[in-house]
Amino acid sequence: MRLHPRWGRLLLLVATALLYEGLARLQIRPFFFPPLEKIATELWAGWQTGQLTRHLVTSGLEIGVSVLLAAAVGLPLGLIIGSSPTLVSLVEPVLLAVFSTPLIILYPLLVVRLGLGSTSKIIFGALYAFFPIILNAIAGMRAVDRDWLVASLSMGARPLDLVIKVRLPAALPAITAGLRLGLGLAVIGVLATEYLAGVRGVGYLLQETAARFNVAYLYALTVLVIALVVVLNTGATRLEARFSHWRSEL
């Protein structure tokens, strides 16, 4: 009998949990390996007080706004740059160079300018998400086959038709891939900056929990954040697949 991969994955998860529980029961380093029951209790407590929800909502909003901001700037810019080879050769190397630096060094500047509130997190998250979004939009525009444009022109396409009926659909797989990557980076950007210097949000909560040495709650939060990000990423991947179905699987 063959096991469906989905059940296999679940089995792996359960096995890991059981292994962990075994280690915890052996009481090797009880401080670092609190039993699963304690972790669950802490999570439930955080949930009950409403504290957990509040921080989750804060981070969620910051992440959402930063992705929207990055897309609002990155997509149109990328589409314009991508349609001109001259602009691409001018701008793309600069974008790649900046993107390869540790952007977190810009965060102190943002804090000085914008303070410790949500704004500095949103701007940093947006800055971080901006790069994959614009780079993929540029790549998407370059994926347009010249033959499609010539054939469209021969059938009477106007300039706007070429954009809406050829360039955009051709670029959509790359655009959605860029948005998915941007979302992932926005999560990192927002949580990291909350952790570094913040007063709200899941990143702040992690930092504060660690400072109180509440290891069980720290485990609970970590697993929760991982689970949420996995769900988010799965959704984004599905969305991406919807727009890329026409590309031949290789």
Added chain:
Amino acid sequence: MGHPGGKIQVDHVSKVYPGTRGAGQGQVTALAEVSFAVEEGIFASLIGPSGCGKTTLLFMIGGLTAASTGTISVDGVAITGPRPDKIAIVFQNPTLLPWRTVLDNITYGLELQRVAVSRRRRVAEEYLELVGLREFRRALPRELSGGMRQRVALARALALGAEILLLDEPFGSLDEQTRIMLGAELLRIWEATRKTILLVTHSLSEAVYLSDRIYVFSRRPGRLKAVVDSSIGRPRRLEVMTTEAFRTDTKRLWDSLAEEFQAQ
């Protein structure tokens, strides 16, 4: 004949490409002083060694490339840009939009022509039927074979309803059997629609089998070297390929082209 000369009138047309500055090359003359007239409703072919400018000429007639000198007119009106109402083009590559289904690719040209949705669906279904791909209407281009894709491209061009069909080596990348079958299919469609067809090809047998008239071009700079009128009757079936008339025509065409190859 509605207009003096013909449906398509090519007058002293040349095409000169500016030289590449870096390579230190001078300008290249792709086509030199070509003149001919294609009468309404005939099947004509352009044949010649590669690089003789026959595709360039087809693109100029289609309004996709400007002539350097001379004029091209269709029904007495000079060509200055694409004329989808009069001229439909089938390219060397099928140039289908890969995210559209077969049916939506056929409606595409009509969509660009701002034809109403209900009408373009009806017309597309009709040509889908004509090229025998009804059961593939919902398929994506990548799910089709090369020959099927080119048939979709043909249906898309036919759906435009233009009186002139320009074909740029449409079967060039297909295998021998497929191209013979598609050639036969093209003949059947031409007999049913009686469009004016201009086909660019490098296959002698394809040209002889399909055409009423064959324009032979010289090596670059391409000049109109000879005009071979067909001695094969209509309607034609695949069997004509084994007849004496077919052999005679092929020989005439070969004699004309051989000089070009030998001169190389």
